[in-house]
Amino acid sequence: GAVVSQHPSWVICKSGTSVKIECRSLDFQATTMFWYRQFPKKSLMLMATSNEGSKATYEQGVEKDKFLINHASLTLSTLTVTSAHPEDSSFYICSAFDSRNTEAFFGQGTRLTVV
Amino acid sequence: QKEVEQNSGPLSVPEGAIASLNCTYSDRGSQSFFWYRQYSGKSPELIMSIYSNGDKEDGRFTAQLNKASQYVSLLIRDSQPSDSATYLCAVKRNYGQNFVFGPGTRLSVLP
Numbered sequence: 750g751a752v753v754s755q756h757p758s759w760v761i762c763k764s765g766t767s768v769k770i771e772c773r774s775l776d777f778q779a780t781t782m783f784w785y786r787q788f789p790k791k792s793l794m795l796m797a798t799s800n801e802g803s804k805a806t807y808e809q810g811v812e813k814d815k816f817l818i819n820h821a822s823l824t825l826s827t828l829t830v831t832s833a834h835p836e837d838s839s840f841y842i843c844s845a846f847d848s849r850n851t852e853a854f855f856g857q858g859t860r861l862t863v864v
Numbered sequence: 865q866k867e868v869e870q871n872s873g874p875l876s877v878p879e880g881a882i883a884s885l886n887c888t889y890s891d892r893g894s895q896s897f898f899w900y901r902q903y904s905g906k907s908p909e910l911i912m913s914i915y916s917n918g919d920k921e922d923g924r925f926t927a928q929l930n931k932a933s934q935y936v937s938l939l940i941r942d943s944q945p946s947d948s949a950t951y952l953c954a955v956k957r958n959y960g961q962n963f964v965f966g967p968g969t970r971l972s973v974l975p
Contacts, residue, residue, distance in 0.1 A: 783963070792967040793908070793965045842907050851896060853910075
C-alpha cells in the first residue's frame with residue numbers, strides 16, 4: 750500500500766511552547782489529508798481536514814487558532830499545536846487519501862506529552 | 865445515533881477459533897467500508913476494504929457487507945495471539961474524502 754510518513758514519532762514539550770508535526774505522502778499525491786487525535790483507549794477523533802492550497806476544515810469543538818494546519822504541497826501537511834498545555838497530550842495521527850486505490854493510509858502517529 | 869457503531873469488547877476467543885467482529889453504520893448512502901487493525905500505541909493499518917454486498921476474502925480474513933441492513937463484519941479464521949488488537953471499522957462518507965471511524969472492538973486471542 751501507499752506510504753505516509755509522520756514525524757516526529759514522539760515529542761515532549763513544556764507548557765506554553767509550540768510543536769509542529771509533519772505528515773508526508775511518500776509515493777502519491779494527496780490533495781486531502783486528515784488529522785486525528787486519540788486519547789488512551791479511545792477511538793480516533795477527526796480534528797480537521799487539510800486541503801492543499803486552501804484553509805483547513807475543522808471539526809466542531811476543535812480550536813483552529815490552537816491547532817494550525819498548513820498543507821503547502823501535494824505531499825506535505827503540518828499540524829502545529831500552539832501554546833501547548835498538558836491536556837493537549839495525546840496521540841496525533843495523520844492520514845492521506847490515495848485516490849488511485851480509494852483507500853486511506855495512516856502515518857505512524859506522534860505521541861505528544863506536554864509537561 | 866452514532867454514524868458508525870461497534871461493540872467495544874473485549875472479545876476473547878481461543879487460539880485457532882473464528883473471531884467475528886461487527887459494525888453498523890447510519891448513512892445508507894455509504895459506498896466504501898474498511899477494516900483497520902490498531903495495536904496499542906501504534907497507528908491503524910488497513911486490513912480489508914469492501915465496496916459490494918457479499919463476502920470478500922483475503923487469507924484468514926473475510927469481510928462481509930450487507931448494505932440493506934447497513935452492516936459490515938470481519939471474520940478472522942484460525943485466530944492467533946498476534947491478532948490481538950483493536951479493530952476499527954471505517955466508513956467513507958459520500959461527500960469529500962473523509963472517513964468516519966467506529967469506536968473499535970478490542971480482540972483478545974488466548975493461547
